[in-house]
Amino acid sequence: MKLLDLKDRLKLYVILDRRLGRGVPLCDQARLAIQGGATAIQLRDKRMQGRDFYRAALAIKEICKEKGVLFIVNDRLDVALTAGADGVHLGQEDLPLEAAEKIAPEGFIIGISVRTPDQAIEAERKGADYLGVGDVFGTSSKPDAKTIGIEGLKEVCVNTKLPCVAIGGIGVHNVKQALQAGAVGVAVISAVISQKDIAGAARTLRSLVS
Ligand SMILES: Cc1ncc(COP(=O)(O)OP(=O)(O)O)c(N)n1
Numbered sequence: 001m002k003l004l005d006l007k008d009r010l011k012l013y014v015i016l017d018r019r020l021g022r023g024v025p026l027c028d029q030a031r032l033a034i035q036g037g038a039t040a041i042q043l044r045d046k047r048m049q050g051r052d053f054y055r056a057a058l059a060i061k062e063i064c065k066e067k068g069v070l071f072i073v074n075d076r077l078d079v080a081l082t083a084g085a086d087g088v089h090l091g092q093e094d095l096p097l098e099a100a101e102k103i104a105p106e107g108f109i110i111g112i113s114v115r116t117p118d119q120a121i122e123a124e125r126k127g128a129d130y131l132g133v134g135d136v137f138g139t140s141s142k143p144d145a146k147t148i149g150i151e152g153l154k155e156v157c158v159n160t161k162l163p164c165v166a167i168g169g170i171g172v173h174n175v176k177q178a179l180q181a182g183a184v185g186v187a188v189i190s191a192v193i194s195q196k197d198i199a200g201a202a203r204t205l206r207s208l209v210s
């Protein structure tokens, strides 16, 4: 995928979450987020058994494919590849990028989490396609996330040519700040998935990032 296309597809990146989703099934979370204008969906679940995670990935892939929305699987390259996802998202403690690249086919997207310019430079050198940069504003959705602030986001963005997606505590009140700091888009859980009206929340955020 060309960098320009990818940038557009990372504008509103919604991460599904069973725990924060107020009982709404993952597939419905995906459908509603897409209805509201999500440009990318990530399947992220730390507790699901591999088989269930794979089945969920297959189902969500179909929903995303039908609507032309990017579908990324968190952590699990095996599941991303076998379910036919567009890509995988890997953190600093996950499978190393160079290992993922050994088996990733041409065009398969690899996103890497970074919190410092050095990590961004390394990920770019090793061939990452985009960066997830955070925790920007402080989040309660991921207890071990370390906040870098808006200055931390800016520092990463100016030190890489890769598209940066801001993550962590992002909502309607600060999305513009994240874009002004250099992010091409925002990744959110609670600002969309925890809301009573998932589609409406996504629509509002999308109007702010477009
Ligand atoms: C878009 C995006 N950015 C960052 C992350 C965080 O990834 P990671 O650091 O591996 O942490 P977990 O999500 O696996 O807990 C992400 N998932 N997506």
Ligand SMILES: Cc1nc(C(=O)O)sc1CCOP(=O)(O)O
Pocket: 015, 113, 132, 133, 134, 135, 136, 138, 139, 140, 141, 142, 145, 146, 167, 168, 169, 170, 187, 188, 189, 190, 191
């Ligand atoms: C999954 C994740 N990763 C983060 C990081 O900083 O790497 S913050 C985060 C959770 C983002 O959820 P919310 O939009 O509810 O703050």
Ligand SMILES: [Mg+2]
Pocket: 074, 075, 089, 090, 091, 094
């Ligand atoms: Mg991870």
